[in-house]
Each structure stands twice: as C-alpha cells, then as structure tokens.
Amino acid sequence: MSKARRTPQSSPSKAKLPLHGSRIEDYAIIGDCETAALVSLSGSIDWLCLPTFSSAACFAALLGTADHGHWKIAPSATVLSTHRTYAGPTMVLETTFETRSGAVKLIDFMPARGEDSNIIRIVRGLRGKVKMETSLALRFDYGRTVPWVTRKDHELRAVAGPDMVVVRGHHEGDGEIHMRGKGLSTVSEFTIREGETVSFTLTYRSSLLNVPSPLNVEKSLASTLRYWKKWMSGCTYKGEYGVAVKRSLMTLKAMTYRPSGGIVAAVTTSLPESIGGVRNWDYRYCWLRDTSFTLLVLMLAGYRDEAVEWRKWLLRAVAGDPAQVQTIYGICGERELKEWQAGWLPGYENSKPVNIGNGAVGQFQLDVFGEVAAALARTPQADDDLRVSSSALQAALVNHLCDVWQKPDEGIWEVRGPRRHFVHSKVMAWVAVDRAIRTVDRYGHAADLPRWKKVRAEIHAEVMKKGFNKKLNSFVQYYGSTQLDASCLRIGMVGFLPQDDPRIIGTVNAIHEGLTEDGFVLRYKTEKSVDGLPGTEGSFLACSYWMVTSLYLIGRKDQARRLFERLLKLNNDVGLLAEEYDPRAKRMVGNFPQALSHIAQIHAAFTLSNQWTPAMINSPIERA
C-alpha cells in the first residue's frame, strides 16, 4: 500500500509557482468528518474548504496557482525521495522526506471537530539536520479574497468577512517559529535535528467569535489516532484485501458529514474527467444514488450506526412532495445547488470551467428511486427520525414512481443531452417497486399492493421487450439503441434476472469485449454524444469494479480476481482513487477521492470473499 516515490522535488523558493498543485494521484486526504484537506506529495495543502465540505475553499491551488491558496511545509534543499503512508488504520498522514543532510517526517491530520476546525502539522527530525521552509497563502472564496492578516511572531490571524483563521508555529527546542510576510503570503524557515519536533496549527472559527486558544498538539494526535483505530476495529471484512477495504471504508467515513449523516460524492470540484476538457463537476454534495451505495457497503462491513444516521438524513432530505424528490442534496439536505463558474480560477491543468454547485440537481433520474428503496430495505428498521414516518414516505415515493416510470430521464450518468428511456433507469424503477413490495410483505405497512405488483410486472415485461438487443446479445443503453452501457452490468447484481440467465451472461461478455480500454471499463462511448458534451473521458473505476463483481457472479472467478488485482494497482500510494483512470496517459482523472470508486472496490472485495451474494439483496440487516 505504501509505495516509496523517488521523485526529486525542488525547494518551494526555487520552484516556479505551479499552475496546479500536483498530479491527482499525488494527493492524500485528511479530514475531521465535516470537511477535508488534500495534501500533496510535496507537503502542500492545495485544497481545503472551511468550515464544511461544501463551503468556499480557502486553499484552491489545486484548481489554479499557488497564489490561489496553499500551505506548504517541506525541506529547503532538494528532496531525494518521499515516502508516504497513513499511520496504520487511521487518517493521520505521515510523509517522510529524505535529503542529503538528513530526514524528516511530516505528520498531517485533522482532530475530530469540537468547537473549531483544526489542521495540525507536526515535523519530526528523524536523522541529521534538515533546513525547512513553509509558505502559506490564505485565499477565501475559492482563491479570490486576500484576507486581512496580522502577525505576531509565531501567530498569524487572517480575517475576511465571516471567516477567521489562526495559524501558530512552535519549535520544541527553539521556542516559537517566526513567521513573516512575503508578498501576499507568509513564510518561515527553521532547522530541525534528529529527535526534535516543530508543530503548526491552523484553526478556523467564525470571525464573530474570540480568537481560539492554542491546541495541545501531542494530545490531539493521540486522540485522533485512537478515534480512527476504534472506528476501524468495527470492520467485519474477512478476506485477503483488508488493507484496501479498510482504507476505502475510512475514506467514506471521512466524507460523511457527521452533524447530519450526509455523505459527499467527493471532496473536490472540477477535477477534470479529461485533462484540459470541460467535464468538470462539483461533487461536494450528497447524491441519493452514491449515498445509498455507500450505506450498503458500510452495513456490509458492520457499520450500522452510520446506516441509522444516513436513514435519518435521507428521510429528512426527501420529506415532502414525492414529485419534488431531487437527485442531489446539500450536506444537510439543502435543495438549492445552483451551478456557477469561478471564472478567476484557471482550472486543474487549464481544465475550465471550474464549476461550483451542480446543475444535475434539477434532473429527473428514475434510478435513484430504486437505489434508495434498495438501501432502505436493507437498513435497520428501528430508530427512524420521528418527524418523518419512513413507511408512509416510502409508500408515497412508490406511488409517485408508479405514475412517472414511463417517462424518459437523464439516467445514472446524468446526461446533459436529451432525456431517453435508459434501460438501467427502468430496471431501477423495477427495483424500487420490488423492494417496497417485499418490505410491505415483511412488515405489513399500508400500501396499494395490487397496483404495485401490476406495475412491477409491466416494467419487467417492457425492459425485456425493448431493452435487450438480440443481435448484440446484450442489454443496451436505452430503448432501441445499439450502444452498450456499463450501467447494464448492474441488471444481474440487483436481481432483475438471475445471474445465470443467458441475457445477463451475454451482457457481461458484450461489455467486457466492447466497452473496455486496456481492460478497464468505460461508462459508454462518449463519441456517440448521448451525454450532450464535447470531449472524451477516462475509464470509469466504479464500472471496472462492477465488472469484477459481474464476472465473479457469472462464474468467471479467476478472471474476476485478476481484474480486481490489476485495478488495485491503480490505487495511489496511500490507497485512494479518483473517479476515473486514463489508461493512455496512465493517470487518474476526475474528482478525488471519489466515493463511487471506493464503494465499488469494497463491494467487489466482499464479493470475491463470498461475503456478499445477490441472495443478500432482500434480507434486511437487523439492528444489533
């Protein structure tokens, strides 16, 4: 998992300011379950939104230049090699820099959120004597607003409107770290010897409040390590891919907004799906689809408290008129996520636009009814938020679905082209009604069962008639289409047909042969322009992991395992995945880290160790 990187890096002062931070796979995540930061292999925090995942960024170098906000701590001299790892099963990141004169370890973490959001950066001297440099540029409002900064030796206070950040530096041997202004940023230098420690803290608080008191960094480190180890000890996965599964689970946990139970799809916006392209989206929100999948894997892995919290989040978010159910909500269930462009940011490697908000919020995506129903059918029935009755709400959603399932939609891939009768959407409409019927059968809630059963049969018959192409021997993208779509891999996984049905086997084979690049699965062929967007994209990692699961379920078990192990090699040095992988450029693309990729990886690992089978689809996990 922890591969050493031997990429010499120049010092911050000598380096030309980069247009962007680093390669996407060069980042690691630290977080406090309310927001998260991305730390590069060269010790620079290039992305941080405060106080929550979907607030404006105060470090946005990732999507621009160093001057759009960053915080770097690194040796002044040439770095000979860098090695990175998390401290065991935790979100505490350790980056070791080797230089000619010695070695240092940089420890980065965010303690569990109390009153404030904090980042702590500890530098420990491992060997010899190393000169270090720091540079800090705080830019609120996604790199646009230069704050008013006051410095007093080791302490810096930055204020802009409602935001206040306080940064402090402390040298265990020499006392406080002296920070000084340079241009519109703050720099400092110090020397660290073997056995010595230097620490920095960054605290965010509303500027309406008092300046926060200094933190005890060693105590915070100990409690953060304890927190993650305890959380990880609840994992029930028993298989050979434990390291990857645990890192994926922790990443999902780090992307869960603790106050509400909402789960963001990724912590970034606008990391491009192809470098220089326009397929750049904001993922710092909660998709009903992605969060439902997340819940299913968290429950598989033994995390029921998260399931209960998500259930409450969901019931509150979708409460109201079922006709107004959205595909995406804010972290607390907000409905307004208007998409706009941060025109002053050049974008990751010049990939414009940088989008804030997500226009897909207004789309009609039929599949989300199915994903939500499937997750609700598996979540513990107890502990509903008493303000919303789960059974009544589910019944209202299914009744609404019975009215609208025949309409075309934008589908799982959120196309920006015309609506169509996507096969996956119809299959998921079937799932919604099917799971609801089974829940009623089990718990006896009030429902219009005769209508639901009639609609379930109608959807099934229509998909079989219009969604399968005999010539291709495969389900296709939309009714009447001759195009393949990786979402059809899910038809067998959700139990629409048995796994050994020749039409399921035919679909898996057709996608395996016709929709892969270097063995990795594409969502669909972008050149057929179903999505209404110019340009192309990389292979979709979640779909590639669905292929692992599908191959395994149709009995091609060795091939499934080989693909899984090949995919595992795409994890970066600290086990993280973006949304996509470009096999030609051999680099990650798309938002990072992305929940869907990690979810599908976990699910495939459980499948390979026989800890998930389709038979489990309809058995609810009872409350422990």
Ligand SMILES: OC[C@H]1O[C@H](O[C@H]2O[C@H](CO)[C@@H](O)[C@H](O)[C@H]2O)[C@H](O)[C@@H](O)[C@@H]1O
């Ligand atoms: O490809 C166009 C769409 O891409 C994004 O959607 C993708 O990410 C979502 C979150 O992970 C996922 O639920 C969806 O299935 C993916 O297609 C983007 O958010 C959309 O706005 C965009 O139209």
